[in-house]
Amino acid sequence: MKLSEVRNQRILFTCLNWGSGHVARSVGLLRLLARQENEIFLYCSEAQKNVFECYNLAVTYVLGEKFEFRFKGDGNFSKEMLRNRRAFRKAIKQENALAGELAMKHQISLVVSDHCYGFRSKNVKSIFVTHQVQLPPKSGFIAQWIHKSWMRRFDWIWIMDKEENRLAGVLSSKIDRSDCIGWFSRFSDVKEEIEPGKVVAIVSGPEPYSEQLFNWILKNHSDKNLTIISPKTYSPVSENVKVISDWKQADTEILSAETIISRNGYSTLMDLKFLDKKAILIPTPGQLEQEYLASVRS
Secondary structure (H helix, E strand, O other): OHHHOOOOOOOEEEEOOOOOHHHHHHHHHHHHHOOOEHHHHHHOHHHHHHHHHOOOOOOEEOOOOOOOOOOOOOOOOHHHHHHHHHHHHHHHHHHHHHHHHHHHHHHOOEEEEOOOOOOOOOOOOOOEOOOOOOHHHHHHHHHHHHHHHHHHHOOEEOOOEEEEEEOHHHHHHHOOEEEEEOOOOOOOOOOOOOOOOEEEEEEEOOOOOOHHHHHHHHHHHHOOOOEOOOOOOOOOOOOOOEEEOOOOHHHHHHHOOOEEEEEEOOOHHHHHHHHHOOEEEEEOOOOOHHHHHHHHHH
């Protein structure tokens, strides 16, 4: 089912709450779905809603709890996923039951899930949104098999990439019942006024990796006139460093920056396609996807 064909539907939409990237990239997709005269019911946590509300989206919010990963921060994501496997499987079952209940309650005709494996309904056409159809080459056969088996439970897959210019490299290779839908960013329709020399650092990702990035930025770049966008201040900062957490203010800071410091998550790479910025990108230690994307970009 092509994205352009989705019109006059009652859509139930949700996105992964691992960091802020999935929320950020969903803004552009939700805007497009609304322009195509769809009625959207957005299932999200209170924290996600606080972000989405900054963009005046034409949606009806449905609030609920989202599964939270618990990470040690040791840089070994394979072990991190193994430690979470039982809770993850339980969360997938709960998501599946919840999506079915909400689809019936709101008379949904289409479910769209940005990388939430369990958020689908057996009674309603369900679409999985991802840029990562294939896991990174070093992920191993078992992880690849599980990932693809979960995706194939959906009726269709929307790949956030362009078929002729793949930002995600081999990760976004098409499979059966899939379609490339292009790049999405909340910055796609805005104008920049760049301040020469301005550096803005963006702290994102799950804990404790976000805290590690915050401290790395302070250690390596606090001599500059620096603005850090972060959910909280993890360590004391000097007078020349400003820390902000408000999303509207953060977007203004990003638009005026000459240089961005950030993790190189895929949502950030899509943002940079719409922004004329220098970038210093730091992969999350041990996260094979970000390490692969860094190698593709270089």
